[in-house]
Amino acid sequence: MSPFQIVFIKACHLPVEIEHRAYWAVKQCNLAYDQAGKQRKLQLQELEELCLEAYENSQIYKQKVKQFHDQEILRKQFQVSQKVLLFNSRLKLIVGKLHSRWDGPFFITNVFPYGVVELKDENTNSTFQIKLFHEGPARTMGEMENISLMEPTPFADDGLEYGQYSKWESLDG
Structure with missing residues (x-):
């Protein structure tokens, strides 16, 4: 009987013995x-x-x-005296899950060509025009010019080292 077994009333198993037995089992x-x-x-x-x-x-x-x-999804054709809701895309700053991003209802008072619609608010009786939003690829004007971003070098004639600034003088005198 080992001293460990006398004190703890259990047999002591060392990791070496377990590894040896596992190796034996694999063999x-x-x-x-x-x-x-x-x-x-x-x-x-x-x-x-x-x-x-x-x-x-x-x-x-x-x-x-x-x-x-x-x-x-179909293109919506709006008619006069139809009720619509207006999506408020600028409401991203207001936090809250239950806050609706839709305003309205509004009445359509006039439909213009090229997707312009005149809306009338029921509560205030004010009218305003909106243009329908069509999501698509961004337009580019002509060819894009590549500009290399290099670290600016200080001018040699000002006598200042990089990171130093000269005093600014007022133009008023």
Whole structure:
């Protein structure tokens, strides 16, 4: 009986013994470490391929759902005396889940060409014109010029080192 077993009334198992017993069990199962390592690498590669395939399938699904949703959206043709709600896109600063971003209802009093609509507020009886928003790619004017961003160098004739400033004088005198 060991002193540990006398004090704690348990047998003491050291990690070396457990490792030795595990090695013995592996030897009894007749497994080769090299084969097991190769098999594990193969399993990890298959798992990675499955993850990539699932990611690609989710991207395809998202594209199909977006395409289906976009097909269902129709251009709205507004008529006079129709009630509409106005989306307030500038409401991003106000925090709160339950705060509605839609204003209204408004009555359409006049429809102009090119998507301009005149609205009338029921409460204040004021009228204003809005243009329909069509989301699309940003327009660019001509070709874009590439500008290299280099660190500015100080002028040699001012006598100042980089980071120093001269005193500013008033133009008034």
